[in-house]
Amino acid sequence: MPDISRSQALWERARKHLAGGVSSNIRLQEQPAPLYFSHGQGSRLFDVDGNEYIDYVAAYGPLILGHSHxxxxxxxxxxxxxxxxxxxxxxxxxxxxxxxxxxxxxxxxxxxxxxxxxxxxxxxxxxxxxxxxxxxxxxxxxxxxxxxxxxxxxxxxxxxxxxxxxxxxxxxxxxxxxxxxxxxxxxxxxxxxxxxxxxxxxxxxxxxxxxxxxxxxxxxxxxxxxxxxxxxxxxxxxxxxxxxxxxxxxxxxxxxxxxxxxxxxxxxxxxxxxxxxxxxxxxxxxxxxxxxxxxxxxxxxxxxxxxxxxxxxxxxxxxxxxxxxDGAVYAHIRAVGLNLMQGISEAAREAGQAVLTQGIGPVFFAWFTDRQSLSSFRDNWDCDEDKYAAFQGKLIGHGVRTIPSGRWYVSAAHTDEDVQQTVAAVARALRET
Ligand SMILES: Cc1ncc(COP(=O)(O)O)c(C=O)c1O
Missing domain, CATH: 3.40.640.10 (Type I PLP-dependent aspartate aminotransferase-like (Major domain))
Structure with missing residues (x-):
């Protein structure tokens, strides 16, 4: 994990005067702890310690154009x-x-x-x-x-x-x-x-x-x-x-x-x-x-x-x-998202880990499961949520920010190079999970 001491100091302060330390409960799930960000540009987000992340949280969905278009x-x-x-x-x-x-x-x-x-x-x-x-x-x-x-x-x-x-x-x-x-x-x-x-x-x-x-x-x-x-x-x-x-x-x-x-x-x-x-x-x-x-x-x-x-x-x-x-940008977002899904699947196969990705590119899910697909909400119950949360914590250490529940958002700002870097980070994080 890179140095996140400034984030940690802010997290300590936040818990004294912000209820739960955050402004929306879902942010409490982030591993290893909620980070503090200074700015975002395109597909990248930067924390107060100067660390750079490829961002697939996209503010929990809104950033279809990426940061600061x-x-x-x-x-x-x-x-x-x-x-x-x-x-x-x-x-x-x-x-x-x-x-x-x-x-x-x-x-x-x-x-x-x-x-x-x-x-x-x-x-x-x-x-x-x-x-x-x-x-x-x-x-x-x-x-x-x-x-x-x-x-x-x-x-x-x-x-x-x-x-x-x-x-x-x-x-x-x-x-x-x-x-x-x-x-x-x-x-x-x-x-x-x-x-x-x-x-x-x-x-x-x-x-x-x-x-x-x-x-x-x-x-x-x-x-x-x-x-x-x-x-x-x-x-x-x-x-x-x-x-x-x-x-x-x-x-x-x-x-x-x-x-x-x-x-x-x-x-x-x-x-x-x-x-x-x-x-x-x-x-x-x-x-x-x-x-x-x-x-x-x-x-x-x-x-x-x-x-x-x-x-x-x-x-x-x-x-x-x-x-x-006529919405040409969606072809790019879909292609980048689908490549990323495929890259994650291949990295998982090489690491001998059972990971399923399912989605349409701009939004998809990844799970630790032996299933070939998920077809109903209750199929989630036998996926390994704890393992996914641990994987998300490892990924952030390799410069990739994702949502702990397994959802990924891809934006118009993500590039093929982002995908390559992300897949390399996924491979490293999988080896450590
Ligand atoms: C499908 C859906 N509907 C409604 C909401 C609620 O939106 P908001 O968080 O802006 O209140 C969300 C939030 O994630 C959502 O995913």
Missing amino acids: PELVAAVQRQVELGQTYGGQHAIEVEVAEKLCKLVPAMDVVRFCGSGSEANHALFRLARAFTGRTKIIRFEGHYHGWLDDQLVSDHPTSVEEAGALPFPRPVLGSKGQLPHAAGETLVLPWNDLVAFQQLIAREGATVAAVITEPIMCNGGFILPKPGFLEGLREICTREGILLIFDEVITGFRADLHGAQGLLGVTPDLTTLGKAVANGFPLSVFGGRRDAMELVGNGVMHGGTYNGNPITLAAANATLDVLSRN
Whole structure:
């Protein structure tokens, strides 16, 4: 491990006055300890001790263009001189709304807010107002945010806790959640259309919305089975249920038109976050005009910082770069990501380690497992999480920063040379794990 004494000193100080020493619980998992960073440039991140890392955390997803893309920096600098926030309207929010409605198939109308959790919360409320029903169907292993009625069954750890399939019990994710926080939530295994049909036959008339990550990116990386999303779409339409795609990760990462564009299934409503402003705190909810018309007309949605011009300037620049030449940048991100997955697999074979990678390039997962593929959330339970966390700790010692759970994010700034260096670091880290 390189010298991280300055990081360690800050970590000691942080724990005295910052709750848990961090600003988001997930950062506590980083091995050997949360590091402190001074700056980022392109694919690289630098810590306060002067160590350089190839960064695949990408701020947990947003950095689709990498750190400090020059066009984004210039747009933000221009805007910051013109004021920080107006608590009022401005032209950039109209421009960004127009661009989003052109790029994302479901979007007729959008609203801006600050985090993915908030955006999903707004859609739960909107769906209930629109349908006059209360229940939300969601899928085990999908994450939709940390708020009370969202943090349900996102990461159950055993059959004892979550019950048998195909109808698992809702599992709350935090101490302090209201005991009935999951009272309006119905949980299903993802990719199981038969279970979905059975539940709808029983409960359909009470269901306001179905929310799903269109590609499972949280509880491992799993693609929808052929016909699954199409089946949800057809049944929701028939039953008057709103279909929500949570594209907080996949939006502007899986494709310029989101996972919905890539997979050819259009939901009624969608949330976006993370990549949409390449690191600035923007989330978006939107979709069908007849539903979205209720926002501002009976359905309350507010927020002091919503639509602030600096964040929107960042989104505007990000969308311009991503859209250039019809989204040509995605071919690069996919190719680099797929090469990296292949390089990791080969390094593992050579090291005699059972490592599986699964993904589409811009986002993928790696696990220590003998499985040839993962096809359901519960397959995660027999992967070796502790070994992966130890591997992540070794990798950082070799100049590669990754997420402890096994997810990797690749950006437009990553290069073939980054991949070569990363694969060499992976080979060294595997020998030490
Ligand atoms: C699919 C998905 N939805 C929603 C969220 C919540 O977004 P935020 O952390 O911005 O509240 C996340 C966060 O990782 C996510 O991955």
